[in-house]
Amino acid sequence: MRPAVAALVVALVASPVGAESPLPFDIGGPFTLVDQGGEERTEAALVGTPSLLFFGYAQCQSICTVALPRMAETVDLLDEAGLKVRPVLVTIDPARDTPASLKDAAPGIHPRLLALTGSEAALSAARRAYRVEREKIGEDIQGPIFSHGSFVYLLDDAGQFLTLLPPILGSERMAEIALKYLKKS
Amino acid sequence: MMRLLAVATLALCAAMPAHAAEGKRIEIKGELIDTWCYFSGVMGGPESVVGTAHHTCAMWCAAGGIPVGLLAEDGEVYMVLKLAGDDESNGGDTFLTMNNDTIVAEGMHYARDGINYLVVSEVIANEGIPNHTHEDFGVTPGNTIPDSVVDKVLEDG
Numbered sequence: 001m002r003p004a005v006a007a008l009v010v011a012l013v014a015s016p017v018g019a020e021s022p023l024p025f026d027i028g029g030p031f032t033l034v035d036q037g038g039e040e041r042t043e044a045a046l047v048g049t050p051s052l053l054f055f056g057y058a059q060c061q062s063i064c065t066v067a068l069p070r071m072a073e074t075v076d077l078l079d080e081a082g083l084k085v086r087p088v089l090v091t092i093d094p095a096r097d098t099p100a101s102l103k104d105a106a107p108g109i110h111p112r113l114l115a116l117t118g119s120e121a122a123l124s125a126a127r128r129a130y131r132v133e134r135e136k137i138g139e140d141i142q143g144p145i146f147s148h149g150s151f152v153y154l155l156d157d158a159g160q161f162l163t164l165l166p167p168i169l170g171s172e173r174m175a176e177i178a179l180k181y182l183k184k185s
Numbered sequence: 186m187m188r189l190l191a192v193a194t195l196a197l198c199a200a201m202p203a204h205a206a207e208g209k210r211i212e213i214k215g216e217l218i219d220t221w222c223y224f225s226g227v228m229g230g231p232e233s234v235v236g237t238a239h240h241t242c243a244m245w246c247a248a249g250g251i252p253v254g255l256l257a258e259d260g261e262v263y264m265v266l267k268l269a270g271d272d273e274s275n276g277g278d279t280f281l282t283m284n285n286d287t288i289v290a291e292g293m294h295y296a297r298d299g300i301n302y303l304v305v306s307e308v309i310a311n312e313g314i315p316n317h318t319h320e321d322f323g324v325t326p327g328n329t330i331p332d333s334v335v336d337k338v339l340e341d342g
Binding site for chain 1: 207208209220221224225247248249250251252264266293294295296297298300302304
């Protein structure tokens with residue numbers, strides 16, 4: 001990374017913290033989906049352990065290829081800091097992200113990844129709850145291409161929203177922010 | 186367009202709980218940018234990934250879910266959480282049509298974790314893309330425009 005760019009990243013992420021403004025919308029709510037093992041999972045699956053939650057799809061060639069590895073690295077960094085956090089992927093492409101295909105893909109993303117899919121209606125309800133937009137913008141030879149929201153959500157061990165993490169942040173910075181919240185909660 | 190803006194604003198207000206209305210209303214001018222290419226440096230320095238030079242790539246990035254930012258005149262970047270006209274807070278295809286436009290926006294500024302977030306309630310003015318960086322940098326990256334299109338433009342003069 002060039003020094004000028006590195007400086008810009010620092011400018012974005014290193015301004016003083018504290019006094020965080022609450023966001024003007026609630027994030028989170030009930031859902032009923034299916035995990036990579038074929039088991040039904042509700043929002044109760046997010047209780048008991050803090051989570052990093054991302055909406056994307058396994059075939060995505062764009063932001064998911066950045067966000068998913070960074071989310072996984074962040075989980076590993078938090079492990080090293082003594083905090084167990086579960087990475088969660090909710091698919092936006094249920095036609096291709098079936099439980100079986102997610103079972104194959106999940107270990108490559110993170111060994112503890114909880115990958116969730118479901119019907120279009122059930123996933124639409126989950127996206128509404130977490131205020132994530134999805135739009136099919138075209139097709140290529142591998143299938144549909146989706147534009148979709150890509151912020152990673154940090155949830156506490158009650159499944160409640162703590163903060164959002166832009167996927168362009170490095171995993172070290174994501175872990176630093178997560179630690180700040182999780183040590184408080 | 187104005188009808189869409191009004192609908193989006195109402196949707197946002199309806200979702201806003203009374204206890205969480207903090208934030209600061211601001212009016213701000215800046216360019217909507219592709220935050221991944223701007224901050225990562227993968228496509229070149231920051232001056233080459235704004236304006237016309239990077240417009241095609243920026244649209245592809247927005248289409249792929251890369252968050253859009255507003256690069257203000259003072260150099261601060263605001264992560265745009267919601268742009269008037271989109272239904273939800275996380276992502277939206279309105280960005281596709283406005284990336285690299287220089288706009289004057291009115292909205293709410295939220296500072297969290299040292300990061301600036303912006304919820305745009307109204308685009309007051311849109312100057313299009315006055316930042317003609319292609320004159321200095323060409324197209325960055327060059328392969329965002331298919332060779333066939335380049336050939337046709339050259340043929341057509």
